Amino acid sequence: MSAYQHGVYAxxxxxxxxxxxxxxxxxxxxxxxxxxxxxxxxxxKINEPVLCYTxxxxxxxxxxxxxxxxxxxxEFARSQFGLYGVxxxxxxxxxxxxxxxxxxxxxxxxxxxxxxxxxxDANTGKLTxxxxxxxVFTRFRVVPGLICAPGWSHDPAVAIAMAAKxxxxxxxxxxxxxxxxxxxxxxxxxxxxxxxxxxxxTDPNMIVCWPKVKLGDEVFHMSTQLAGLIGDVDEQSGDVxxxxxxxxxxxxxxxxxxxxxxxxxxxQANYLNSQGVVTALNFVGGWKLWGxxxxxxxxxxxxxxxxxxxxxxxxxxxxxxxxxxxxxxxWPVTRRLIQTIIDSENIRLNGFRAMEIILGxxxxxxxxxxxxxxxxxxxxxxxxxxxxxxxAREIVNTLEYDPEYLQNLFS
Numbered sequence: 016m017s018a019y020q021h022g023v024y025a026x027x028x029x030x031x032x033x034x035x036x037x038x039x040x041x042x043x044x045x046x047x048x049x050x051x052x053x054x055x056x057x058x059x060k061i062n063e064p065v066l067c068y069t070x071x072x073x074x075x076x077x078x079x080x081x082x083x084x085x086x087x088x089x090e091f092a093r094s095q096f097g098l099y100g101v102x103x104x105x106x107x108x109x110x111x112x113x114x115x116x117x118x119x120x121x122x123x124x125x126x127x128x129x130x131x132x133x134x135x136d137a138n139t140g141k142l143t144x145x146x147x148x149x150x151v152f153t154r155f156r157v158v159p160g161l162i163c164a165p166g167w168s169h170d171p172a173v174a175i176a177m178a179a180k181x182x183x184x185x186x187x188x189x190x191x192x193x194x195x196x197x198x199x200x201x202x203x204x205x206x207x208x209x210x211x212x213x214x215x216x217t218d219p220n221m222i223v224c225w226p227k228v229k230l231g232d233e234v235f236h237m238s239t240q241l242a243g244l245i246g247d248v249d250e251q252s253g254d255v256x257x258x259x260x261x262x263x264x265x266x267x268x269x270x271x272x273x274x275x276x277x278x279x280x281x282x283q284a285n286y287l288n289s290q291g292v293v294t295a296l297n298f299v300g301g302w303k304l305w306g307x308x309x310x311x312x313x314x315x316x317x318x319x320x321x322x323x324x325x326x327x328x329x330x331x332x333x334x335x336x337x338x339x340x341x342x343x344x345x346w347p348v349t350r351r352l353i354q355t356i357i358d359s360e361n362i363r364l365n366g367f368r369a370m371e372i373i374l375g376x377x378x379x380x381x382x383x384x385x386x387x388x389x390x391x392x393x394x395x396x397x398x399x400x401x402x403x404x405x406x407a408r409e410i411v412n413t414l415e416y417d418p419e420y421l422q423n424l425f426s
Contacts, residue, residue: 047087049077087166099243202273208290219320226272376401
């Protein structure tokens with residue numbers, strides 16, 4: 016706009032909060048701290064899962080603050096609702112102003128990793144911390160897709176506990192734990208792989224992130240933005256988790272480690288990928304997430320476990336099968352029951368194949384896998400074969416000089 020103005024003018028700024036797009040395959044359950052000191056003690060949400068579809072609902076339940084070091088849930092709410100615009104999110108605040116104090120004053124910095132890991136309260140029998148993951152489905156009828164604890168997951172004890180919970184929710188479901196490597200302890204990329212292995216961050220149901228990302232003056236743990244990005248990509252994919260979040264846009268203008276900007280080259284980012292770490296890369300098209308591998312790579316190369324989209328698709332498909340056919344539990348074991356499940360699943364798998372969500376799939380009921388003793392005991396076993404597509408992580412074009420085309424000079 017010209018420096019000299021004469022007339023009436025109007026300007027626009029981007030809306031800070033957008034209406035969220037709803038997702039189900041990648042619903043995050045987030046553990047951390049929230050600014051609840053000013054709320055009436057009877058209204059404080061402490062070790063209680065709260066389902067939020069909007070930032071307004073989050074603020075009503077937990078309050079708001081720009082002090083993300085003290086109140087980690089505010090960072091996640093800002094990213095999920097304000098940047099990526101996906102919902103819902105289940106939040107769990109472990110900060111208790113009556114318990115976590117300094118000189119009798121409420122102090123969220125007194126919360127420890129043990130509070131995040133949680134357990135069973137010896138006095139009340141109530142679940143606390145990560146143990147509350149088992150209440151999410153019974154409370155809200157939503158299956159956790161992602162387990163997050165930004166500001167805490169950099170502690171290996173928390174990260175390993177998160178992965179353990181992701182492997183077995185309610186004895187039925189699976190999710191993925193998103194964890195960070197501490198960039199203040201590990202500010203240089205060559206040291207990341209050693210830290211990851213030394214601290215046993217090698218679970219197939221875990222995604223390891225390094226470093227942090229920054230947008231303006233706001234610094235986000237990468238696990239926070241990864242959760243939003245996964246939800247964004249899933250929403251674009253019909254809420255089916257078959258696409259990798261890699262090479263998709265982050266809301267960032269720099270990456271930071273140890274308080275300093277980090278500018279990784281493609282070879283350096285690829286090195287981190289080769290060690291089972293996802294990172295941020297500013298190469299083609301701005302800042303993007305870079306990496307397809309779960310934490311078990313490179314020690315485990317089975318694509319079912321080592322590729323993020325394939326691992327997530329297998330877990331999601333299993334969760335969906337459980338929810339769909341739970342209604343058939345305790346029905347008489349008859350040929351009709353078996354055929355109903357086979358026909359229904361094969362129709363679904365054929366639909367996935369037609370949409371190229373999978374390359375192929377089928378479900379069978381095999382006699383060898385169903386011994387008479389099991390059938391007598393009311394146990395029936397199905398076997399599903401399916402092949403989700405691997406991400407095209409390397410595209411190679413071989414160029415060759417062909418002297419025969421010199422004949423075109425004479426034609």
